[in-house]
Structure formats: structure tokens, C-alpha cells
Amino acid sequence: MEIEIFCLGGYTEIGKNMTAIKVGDEVVILDMGIHLEKIIGYEEEIEKLNTSELMKIGAIPNDKLLDKLKDKVKAIAITHAHLDHSAAVPYMSKRYKNATIMGTPYTIEILNRIAEDKKIKIRNKVKVLNVNSSIKVSDNIKIEFINMTHSTLQTVMIAVHTPKGVVLYANDFKFDNNPTLGKKPNFKRLKELEKENVLALIVDSTNAQIEGKTPSEKVAREMLGDVLFGTENHGKGIVVTTFSSQIARLKSIVEFGKRLDRKVVLLGRSLFRYVTAAEKLKLVKMGVEVIGFKNLMRRKLQIIERNRGKYMIVCTGNQGEPGSTLVRLADDELPFKFKGGDHVVFSCRTIPSPINVRNREELESKLKKKGARLFKRIHQSGHASKEDLRDLIEMTRPLNVIPAHGNKEQKEGLVELCGEMGYDLGKNVHMMANGKKLII
Numbered sequence: 001m002e003i004e005i006f007c008l009g010g011y012t013e014i015g016k017n018m019t020a021i022k023v024g025d026e027v028v029i030l031d032m033g034i035h036l037e038k039i040i041g042y043e044e045e046i047e048k049l050n051t052s053e054l055m056k057i058g059a060i061p062n063d064k065l066l067d068k069l070k071d072k073v074k075a076i077a078i079t080h081a082h083l084d085h086s087a088a089v090p091y092m093s094k095r096y097k098n099a100t101i102m103g104t105p106y107t108i109e110i111l112n113r114i115a116e117d118k119k120i121k122i123r124n125k126v127k128v129l130n131v132n133s134s135i136k137v138s139d140n141i142k143i144e145f146i147n148m149t150h151s152t153l154q155t156v157m158i159a160v161h162t163p164k165g166v167v168l169y170a171n172d173f174k175f176d177n178n179p180t181l182g183k184k185p186n187f188k189r190l191k192e193l194e195k196e197n198v199l200a201l202i203v204d205s206t207n208a209q210i211e212g213k214t215p216s217e218k219v220a221r222e223m224l225g226d227v228l229f230g231t232e233n234h235g236k237g238i239v240v241t242t243f244s245s246q247i248a249r250l251k252s253i254v255e256f257g258k259r260l261d262r263k264v265v266l267l268g269r270s271l272f273r274y275v276t277a278a279e280k281l282k283l284v285k286m287g288v289e290v291i292g293f294k295n296l297m298r299r300k301l302q303i304i305e306r307n308r309g310k311y312m313i314v315c316t317g318n319q320g321e322p323g324s325t326l327v328r329l330a331d332d333e334l335p336f337k338f339k340g341g342d343h344v345v346f347s348c349r350t351i352p353s354p355i356n357v358r359n360r361e362e363l364e365s366k367l368k369k370k371g372a373r374l375f376k377r378i379h380q381s382g383h384a385s386k387e388d389l390r391d392l393i394e395m396t397r398p399l400n401v402i403p404a405h406g407n408k409e410q411k412e413g414l415v416e417l418c419g420e421m422g423y424d425l426g427k428n429v430h431m432m433a434n435g436k437k438l439i440i
């Protein structure tokens, strides 16, 4: 029985992750994401594009390689709720009528909300699978969800068990021994996999060039506390922005806001989506107002404007995205106006695409003109660094390594690490590109 790996998205860029594994004559798909960068700039026009148009502009993966196999796809398993891993499902799942969509409770909840937002009805069967559990897909395929830490809740590595061994899909993860929300990585299960013969490891290369270990979320929490409690902000406005899906970080921000004796208010549509989903599933209890609708937001901001020292605003716009709450605040489009000495905390990093870099520069210069004090990069990454990746490879001893989730340089970082560990490029480390297939 041959195992084939189809690299459909995320092998040539960071974004639109999608991989298919063919076992005998059956197929499972792992992740189905969008390429956010291709969507920025289209604004509302994007809603009018159909699946093939989205594919043409590169916003969703091109699945041409699966043309003759569409009916053989049994499952679409999603690792986590980030849009670059999940948000193409509403557009593409209808092409695979026999496939059951699988995800953790949080991932499925977010997926449903994305589909609802787009007014698309997903007609495939959906199976909610908890972390650290598995499901038989067919006589030859079992899918296992192994709990991982990352920058959103209920992230998993997916082990695809076949009669020949395991394909381990580790796309996006960090090894965080001190998560501030959720469980630690399931190291025990990773170590056991070695004995089950790991045929291939498909792995997140984002930070492969970065030496050392990615610091824990606990470190980001410390950094936040340092800024919020260690600066003079009495009577000043405090605005914090981070990634909307970063629930652990948001929990820290909310706790610290309360400790500063301020009322914390979360503002923005995507914050509303991710936070209320986590609260609904009882994964977190923020106990603060979360406002997603523009009218309510205006009314609240009028009150905050008059009592700025008593509130903390948490809002969208960490990348300076046009239309986000922070950008609209900076543009004086909302009833809260920045004053000299107000604090703006960026609990994030700028994703280094030219559009983001430009948007952030514009936002920062507007904020500075208004006299705001900026605190930047109060953040730790959600992606494994070189030494974490070494540990993963050491633990699972894969026969083949396939770098994913990265541009050429990032994937080369992983190839170099594999070289140090005795692997050979072209023999058991494989540089893949979108639209390419590997037979093992």
C-alpha cells in the first residue's frame, strides 16, 4: 500500500494551509485555510467571489491535484481555529461530498461562525473530536488529535494512522510547558508514536531559523504585567490590541485591567467572534463586556471618552488593518479621541508582509501625532523555534521530514536542522511546493 502526500497550500507561502494524504484508494485532507494577504485590499468585494475566483486570486488553495479523487476523500480534519488553517472550509468542503469535517469543539464552533458570517451552509457531516482522542475513518485510516500548545485554544497535531505507519501533521505548534490557559502538549503520546513508525512528519517551519526555544505564554503575560503595572497611566486612556483568537493573552489582559481597577471592554467584530465562542464552550470566563456591533460600540466609547481613567479598551487592529477598531479610533471616526499621554499596547508582532508593515507604520505615526505612548511587541510567538523542532524530531524519529508553513528561507532553516540530525535533503527531507506530490 502506497502512501501519497499531496501538498496543496502553505508550502510556497505562509497561509492557505492544505495537505491531503492518500492511503490506498482513500484520502484525508488536513487543514483548509485561506491566504489572508490575498484578501486584504478586496474589502467587501471578496464576499462576491465564488470558489473558483477565490482560487484564481490565490486566496484559497488550488486543489487541482485531487480532481480525480474528490469522491475518495473521507475526512477533512482541521488542526486549529486560525483562518489560514480553517477558513477555506466553507468555500471548498462542498467539493468533497463524502468527507466528514473533523475538529475540536472550539475549532468547529469558530468554523460555524465563519460560515454563518459568509452566509454559507456547510452540508458535510461534522464530527467534533476532543483533544487527545481518535476516530476510525475507515478500515485503513484512523485520525488522532494530539493536544498541543499554540496561540489559540484547542490546537492539535494530527496523527494519521495507516497500515504502514503514521503520518504526523504538526502544523502550527509551540512547546509551552507553562501555558496560561489550556493543557500542556501531550509529550507522552508524541514519544509513543516513535514505536508506531512515523513515516513522515509534516512540520511548521515558521520559526525554524530562530535559534533556541520559543518562550512560554507565561513570559508574554509577565511582559504585559510589566508594562501595565510599571508605567504611569493614572487617569490616562489605555488601549490594548492583540490577535482576536489569542484567548490566553486576552485573559491576561482582562485580568490585569481589572487589577488596575478599570472596567475592561472588548471592541471589534472578530474579538466578539473568538471570545464569545470560547465563553460559550466554557473554556474561559472573562466577565467583561464584548461588543461586536458598531452602534453599541459608539455608545460605549462616548462613555469611555468622559471616564478614560476608569476603563481599558481592548480592540482589534494590531496589524493596522483598515476598518479595524484601533485604526478607526486613530482616524477620529469614533467618539473616543486619543489625548497626549494615552497608552497604546501592541501585544503582538507585525506579520512581516509589505501590506502589514505599511499599515502598521501609518497607524503608529497617527497615534504618535496625537501624543500617545506606544508599547510594542509585548508578545511571544506561537510557533516552535529551532530547538523545539529538534526535540519534536528527536521524540518521534520520523523516516521523512517535510517542511511546511513557511517561505523558502524558513523551510531551509528546517532542512539545515535536519541536516544536523543526520537527514539528507532529497532523500528523507523533502522540499515541497504547492501542487506537488510525494510518494513514500
Ligand SMILES: [Zn+2]
Binding pocket: 080, 082, 085, 150, 151, 172
Ligand atoms: Zn496557527
